[in-house]
Amino acid sequence: MTTPVLQAKGLTKRYGRVVAIDGSDLELYPGEILAVIGDNGAGKSSLIKALSGALIPDSGEIFLDGKQVHFRTPMDARSAGIETVYQTLAVAPGLDIADNLFLGREERKPGVLGSVFRMLDRGHMRAEAKRHMSELGVATLQNIGQAVESLSGGQRQAVAVARSAAFGSKVVILDEPTAALGVKEGNRVLQLIRDVRDRGLPVILISHNMPHVFEVADRIHIQRLGRRATVITPKSHSMSEAVAIMTGAAEPHQRLPPDTAASKDVDGGDNHNGCRLRLTLPGLTLYPGGDCRRSSSVRAWVTRAVSAPPDRAISWARSPAASIRWRAWRRLCRCLRRALRSFRRPLTALRSSGSSPSGPSSCRIQSRSCRAAFRIT
Template sequence: MTTTPVLQARGLTKRYGRVVALDGSDLELRPGEILAVIGDNGAGKSSLIQALSGAVVPDSGEIRLDGRPVQFRTPMDARAAGIETVHQTLAVAPGLDIADNLFLGREVRKPGLAGTVFRMLDKRRMRAEARRHMSDLGITTLQNIGQAVESLSGGQRQAVAVARSAAFGSRVVILDEPTAALGVKEGNRVLRLILQVRDRGLPVILISHNMPHVFEVADRIHIQRLGRRIAVIDPREFSMADAVAIMTGAQEPPPVRP
């Protein structure tokens, strides 16, 4: 019995003048899995993720969510459909506190006239819900939910961004190089956080250059080369050396299994 992918791309193409960023690229994200996306520079990973998250509109091809065709013209369209993306730049507001960052763009207003007329924010509710979201993901190193994000370490800022995506992503979470700028200890914390997001039932797309991290958490590995998917491998059946060889063209890719 074939399981319908949560998120699926078929034949996505994207050109910038003569440069072909995507050349008929495919992707399938299954329910409850971590799908790692790897590829050399210029392989089309960023363009693929931007298309899935609404940051760019592909020239052709199809995106399906739960088996139904969707069109994302803006990132807000993807967010409204339940797809949350944590970009490498994090997009956090350093001067705001943790709760304000979790609800950035989704602020909760006070009930009654205070919220509808005077547009006052319900700070108490946002802080309580932010504390609950952080606790649900096992983030215990952030005791003060009113702490400014600029005072946090790199790993803690990444935790805030991941918690925000998990709190509001109802279908898919996309993480772009979440451990790239982190040390070993903080990188491992973020990996545990990614596993916890998956274990809560949210499938995750993980874009990473860090092969040990990919092989530690991924259920399947999507290999992108020259603007298209060339293989999907099981990390239990292939080694890191195999993955790199397939990615660079030094090894023949195995056939893509449905």
């Protein structure tokens, strides 16, 4: 069996009573793109920070090439060959492209000029920066010495990816690389990610963009509530199934059936009237349209598809108690809206006539309006 390049076992991180990472695992194999997806607050960024040394986990183990490592700072991870591009890019806008690529790794001139006078070898750094950018296919840069603040969003992202690919000898981690980019620039960054993978470097990609994830990822790690829910592939699962697992609407082992296959009832019986189950939640059952009938097996209102057209929207129904509460809440809101409208009309009439609303006639008008507003028919 292939040994993972980077592996995490039982990582845990707590901030008081808040659990950011709850025993999460991760495996990254050579030459693959592993996408990490999850809802907000699922612990994706905390997991990546723990792998890149920006965060020290409370418990758990991290293995690099089969050997256990302990990262105390991001420099420890960088020296081990793990490069990370954070969501904020971490580029210096006032510096040029070459200075950003060698940021923290500046090369000095040989001899006395570098050791004593600490002069930088800018000519060599610019030549190496140009070579790295050309290897990744970034040919839109006019001058390697231009400031990063003059570049577009996609070009800045390309500089950050090129820096990680130039010095990352083991793993490249990308946190939301296409979050603030347009369609054209996002596709360019995706191509850069493929080029990094083709060079033999495994990539961890964190993204909320499902089309981008299913386009470039080899495997998809789904993070939920601080731990790994499951690992899927774009060939085995669809986008809707991945979102259902990510949000907790479906179990990791549960597969949503296709529209052409009839499924079974909630309690495991045969299908009834050709209804096709689309999604099942606690106290809520969704079918692709139809009339509402009582299901004694689960004691909930369910919707069955009885000769429903295929383009009909999914219909749903709550449990009886929830439906009663919902109707009572809507009736209360309607009464409040009527009261506000009834108060507004006499006040508007009094303001337009120029009289004061403090007389007894106005009080009688308002009291009649209140009684009329709260009368339930």
